[in-house]
Amino acid sequence: MTLFRLGYVAMSVNLQNASPSQTMTYKTFKQIRDRDAAIRKLERIAQSNIHNCLRLLKHNKAHDMNFFRLSSRIVPLATHEELNGWDYLSGIKDDLKELGSYAESNNMRLDFHPDHFVVLNSPDEAIFKTSMKVLKYHYLLLHQMGIDPMHRCVFHLGGRYDDKEKSLERFIENWSLVPKGIQKLVMIENDDTSYTVENCLYICEKLNIPLVFDLHHHLANHDVGDWHVYWERIMNTWSHSPLPLKMHISSPKSREDFKSHADFVDAEMFLDFVKKVNGSIEQIDCMIEAKQKDDALFRLVEDLKEHPNIIMETESSITWKD
């Protein structure tokens, strides 16, 4: 029997004034004449974001949600080249420690999804270096939180550059330039335009990286439509991970706008997945990527409860009974 644990992304539609991603753009930063004052403002924003992350975790705990993606925008402008030399951690160490301790003591799984500007297979050295900087930022946040950085950042393989095969090989070449500590962070996800599950498996199996299977992306972009033919291989990419297999669940907004995320998740689609993989592995952590964030999770749970084969193990985890 497989335990399916549900989680959601970055922010809650239920908590008021709890944004974990307040920001200041570089344009605004530049307009503040006193640079020290501007940096102090950035630090106050970062502290507020971390404080709101903690509020979110407490909200999650109240609903048995132990799986959560943190916003990558906790510290605004942390990786901006004009702020090189700014020790952005110094003012937030205690806040990060408190956040990490809360997560650890409540046995919560936290991770990140840096945005699509992390491009490891870029032929442009400057873009590769910026990508490293962004990953290092995530590494340092986790380190300060006291969380083992192993398999905590998921992102895509990168650009196609008019030649997918060459670009896949360039990912492998560039991987050797990634510091070992940063390599440990990485999980790879199939995307909806360029790299399919098959492409990702090629890389993940070669470089020993866990594959985060995104069902919605697979439906939009695949080599073989039936994802189940890949399932054994997907599971195997997780065999050396200290964490349970993770995947992404979302539904298309509409037939016309297929790639966009809908407000909620189609329970039938999810149930079909559950039925197919049940028993294949001990636990699967399913990240709900829907516009209505935690409300989408709550609604999915309500829909699942109706099903005769579903057993609610907690308020946000289920098993399937034949």
Add this chain to the structure above:
DNA sequence: GCCCGTCAAGGAGTA
């Protein structure tokens, strides 16, 4: 207080 343009990034897609 609401509306909507702007911000920030790299790549894909289109003309």
Add this chain to the structure above:
DNA sequence: TACTCCTTGACGGGC
């Protein structure tokens, strides 16, 4: 080659 769009939540100017 040059442009728009994609994505995201928040900012901030205009009314």
